[in-house]
Amino acid sequence: MGANSHQESFPWKHIIGFLLSLVLTFAALWVALSSGLPLKAVIGIIVLFAVIQASLQLFMFMHVNESDSGRMQTFNMMYSFFIAVVVVAGSIWVMQFVL
Amino acid sequence: MKWSEFFVTGEPLIYAADVAIVLTMIGIVFVLTYFKKWKWLWDEWLTTVDHKKIGVMYIICAVLMLFRGGVDALLMRAQLTAPNMKFLDAQHYNEIFTTHGTIMILFMAMPFIIGLMNIVVPLQIGARDVAFPYLNALSFWLFFFGALLFNISFVIGGSPDAGWTAYFPLAGNEFSHGVGNNYYAVALQISGIGTLMTGINFLVTILKMRAPGMTLMRMPMFTWTILITCVLIIFAFPVLTVALALMTFDRVFGTQFFTMANGGMSMLWANLFWIWGHPEVYIVILPSFGIFSEVVSTFAQKRLFGYKAMVGSIVGIAFLSFIVWVHHFFTMGAGPAVNSAFSITTMAIAIPTGVKVFNWLFTIRKGKIRFTTAMLWSLAFIPNFVIGGVTGVMLAMAAADYQYHNSYFLIAHFHYVLIAGTVFACFAGLHYWYPKMFGHILNERLGKWTFWLFMIGFNVCFFPMYFLGLMGMTRRMYTYSDGLGWTPLNVVATVGAVLMGIGFIVLCYNIYYSARYGERDMTGDPWNGRTLEWATASPPVHYNFPVTPVVEDIDAYWVMKKKYGGFHVKEEDLKPIHMPSNSGRPFWMSVAFFVAGFGLVFKWFALAIAGALFIVLGLILRSFEDDDGYYIPVDEIKRMERAARKGA
Numbered sequence: 001m002g003a004n005s006h007q008e009s010f011p012w013k014h015i016i017g018f019l020l021s022l023v024l025t026f027a028a029l030w031v032a033l034s035s036g037l038p039l040k041a042v043i044g045i046i047v048l049f050a051v052i053q054a055s056l057q058l059f060m061f062m063h064v065n066e067s068d069s070g071r072m073q074t075f076n077m078m079y080s081f082f083i084a085v086v087v088v089a090g091s092i093w094v095m096q097f098v099l
Numbered sequence: 100m101k102w103s104e105f106f107v108t109g110e111p112l113i114y115a116a117d118v119a120i121v122l123t124m125i126g127i128v129f130v131l132t133y134f135k136k137w138k139w140l141w142d143e144w145l146t147t148v149d150h151k152k153i154g155v156m157y158i159i160c161a162v163l164m165l166f167r168g169g170v171d172a173l174l175m176r177a178q179l180t181a182p183n184m185k186f187l188d189a190q191h192y193n194e195i196f197t198t199h200g201t202i203m204i205l206f207m208a209m210p211f212i213i214g215l216m217n218i219v220v221p222l223q224i225g226a227r228d229v230a231f232p233y234l235n236a237l238s239f240w241l242f243f244f245g246a247l248l249f250n251i252s253f254v255i256g257g258s259p260d261a262g263w264t265a266y267f268p269l270a271g272n273e274f275s276h277g278v279g280n281n282y283y284a285v286a287l288q289i290s291g292i293g294t295l296m297t298g299i300n301f302l303v304t305i306l307k308m309r310a311p312g313m314t315l316m317r318m319p320m321f322t323w324t325i326l327i328t329c330v331l332i333i334f335a336f337p338v339l340t341v342a343l344a345l346m347t348f349d350r351v352f353g354t355q356f357f358t359m360a361n362g363g364m365s366m367l368w369a370n371l372f373w374i375w376g377h378p379e380v381y382i383v384i385l386p387s388f389g390i391f392s393e394v395v396s397t398f399a400q401k402r403l404f405g406y407k408a409m410v411g412s413i414v415g416i417a418f419l420s421f422i423v424w425v426h427h428f429f430t431m432g433a434g435p436a437v438n439s440a441f442s443i444t445t446m447a448i449a450i451p452t453g454v455k456v457f458n459w460l461f462t463i464r465k466g467k468i469r470f471t472t473a474m475l476w477s478l479a480f481i482p483n484f485v486i487g488g489v490t491g492v493m494l495a496m497a498a499a500d501y502q503y504h505n506s507y508f509l510i511a512h513f514h515y516v517l518i519a520g521t522v523f524a525c526f527a528g529l530h531y532w533y534p535k536m537f538g539h540i541l542n543e544r545l546g547k548w549t550f551w552l553f554m555i556g557f558n559v560c561f562f563p564m565y566f567l568g569l570m571g572m573t574r575r576m577y578t579y580s581d582g583l584g585w586t587p588l589n590v591v592a593t594v595g596a597v598l599m600g601i602g603f604i605v606l607c608y609n610i611y612y613s614a615r616y617g618e619r620d621m622t623g624d625p626w627n628g629r630t631l632e633w634a635t636a637s638p639p640v641h642y643n644f645p646v647t648p649v650v651e652d653i654d655a656y657w658v659m660k661k662k663y664g665g666f667h668v669k670e671e672d673l674k675p676i677h678m679p680s681n682s683g684r685p686f687w688m689s690v691a692f693f694v695a696g697f698g699l700v701f702k703w704f705a706l707a708i709a710g711a712l713f714i715v716l717g718l719i720l721r722s723f724e725d726d727d728g729y730y731i732p733v734d735e736i737k738r739m740e741r742a743a744r745k746g747a
Contacts, residue, residue, distance in 0.1 A: 080334070083334045087338060090374075091371070091374070093437065094433050095364065095366065095370055095433075097432055097433050097437075098364060
């Protein structure tokens with residue numbers, strides 16, 4: 001789908017994305033604060049919600065499938081993934097001596 | 100809360116500052132009213148979306164902040180000149196080194212670089228403005244009000260006092276009770292949002308708005324460094340955003356992310372801070388490399404040596420910058436495996452940096468060098484920066500770092516890279532692009548005075564600090580006892596600091612002198628430049644280029660001059676030009692950010708919520724705004740071109 005080929009009269013995509021993001025955020029809050037699940041399960045579930053919400057936003061708000069330069073998008077996402085791994089795995093490794 | 104807690108009291112220096120601030124404000128209001136300039140201020144500056152004017156405002160702020168940070172530095176040097184000085188007490192000294200560091204990095208170096216990139220990048224790539232001009236104005240005003248919020252801390256509420264790194268647990272509620280560190284968290288957050296948006300804006304601008312023919316490998320080197328800097332901003336600043344948000348939660352709402360009790364992890368702050376902090380120093384140094392590349396190439400009158408190697412080494416530095424952050428806290432105790440890995444990645448950065456140094460040297464080789472002020476700054480950069488770089492490799496060895504850590508050796512090292520790198524670059528860029536910004540040249544004679552005073556003063560100030568560090572003097576100590584043998588070198592350092600201060604005063608006088616008597620630049624190309632910004636008038640008409648230039652090679656304007664004798668515009672080629680409309684919303688939305696931030700700092704939540712509602716209102720109004728800008732008709736362009744080129 002080209003960026004200009006389809007002009008929506010009402011931004012349904014954005015509204016749905018916005019509502020789903022809110023649902024996922026409040027669901028994560030509920031899981032963490034009042035679900036009573038064990039800690040590991042809570043962490044697993046909120047990470048899952050975070051990944052779902054990130055991909056949701058990529059499609060609903062950030063037009064990831066509307067670009068002509070697929071190569072660029074793939075490269076960007078791979079680099080983002082690399083930085084995310086560096087930040088998260090790196091932090092865990094570095095901070096292991098106090099964990 | 101009592102008034103005596105709201106305003107900082109008890110220090111004669113603070114009362115003097117209060118008086119000075121009130122008098123300055125009265126003075127500004129009086130001048131604007133007397134000369135009937137309020138409407139001009141609003142129409143031409145506060146609501147502008149023109150990248151050149153926004154850039155000028157960034158640079159004005161940066162010079163003001165250089166003054167503020169410089170006064171902080173001189174106060175510290177005064178206190179340290181002799182042993183057992185009573186000029187500043189420990190608390191006051193803590194606040195001053197904290198604001199000195201924070202202001203110099205975030206409110207001086209960053210806006211100076213961002214100001215230059217605002218002015219130059221769209222011109223270098225042959226564009227009419229940035230990709231998102233409205234967002235650009237918002238970025239500036241968020242930076243401005245973030246900086247303002249940070250700066251009022253020293254008269255209202257008290258300044259942050261936990262160092263520019265704000266390490267926990269010291270910066271947490273357990274050890275810092277006042278509002279000072281709330282200012283740090285909130286003010287940096289506000290200006291950080293602005294910086295992040297600038298990163299996105301210029302990335303899109305450079306990728307999408309280059310003139311026809313300007314492939315990535317034909318871009319001017321400054322534009323290349325800005326492109327990579329934007330990538331660094333986009334990936335590094337979110338980490339700061341999150342870390343500062345957690346800090347704000349800890350300090351304002353009582354969460355326990357970085358506390359010592361209840362499962363908090365205070366050292367995680369240092370980890371997150373430097374995941375942002377290390378890329379941040381490359382965010383200020385890579386554009387500096389770009390400025391030096393432009394200046395060296397122009398004044399050696401040669402094409403930049405090793406263009407591809409330069410691009411490769413910038414990309415390499417940017418990549419490595421994300422995997423070295425632990426070298427800022429080798430002594431925290433992470434163990435030999437972690438320290439060795441980060442030690443090696445850190446030393447590896449010296450390789451691409453060395454490649455760049457040799458490229459500049461080979462560019463100069465056999466060039467017809469013109470020793471202008473901008474060129475002097477660039478030539479001085481190379482040896483001074485190498486001193487900083489080599490001592491950096493010494494610090495990178497984790498085992499040896501246990502000796503150097505947090506000593507004056509470190510202080511000397513990072514001032515050698517940040518001043519000889521970034522500050523020299525800002526001055527070089529200021530002199531080089533000044534005619535493009537204001538239409539007249541900064542006086543060369545005064546410029547050289549500034550250069551020699553500042554450059555010699557810089558070495559006199561910071562070179563002794565290497566030895567002070569090796570003699571055991573540690574960072575952030577507010578006084579020291581007699582008989583340690585540190586006094587002579589401290590006296591020398593203070594003399595150097597004063598020389599730098601005099602150099603700065605000469606620069607300010609030069610700005611005034613040149614505005615009145617400086618040589619006007621009628622050609623638009625006073626330096627015989629090589630890149631497209633010199634193809635426009637000085638200062639450029641607000642749409643920059645009457646028709647979009649076509650690029651045939653690296654150094655696009657140089658090629659045009661050789662092939663066609665310049666950049667010629669035929670009047671029959673003119674078409675109406677589409678430009679963005681001004682908007683006052685970025686300004687008042689940023690005021691709302693300031694109000695909300697002030698409320699958060701003092702935990703006045705009603706005020707914070709009121710400010711936040713205005714921010715949301717601004718977002719909603721923008722979403723429903725139906726303003727696609729306006730067109731400048733051809734007759735108007737003809738008239739403006741003739742006016743701009745009059746006397747050329």
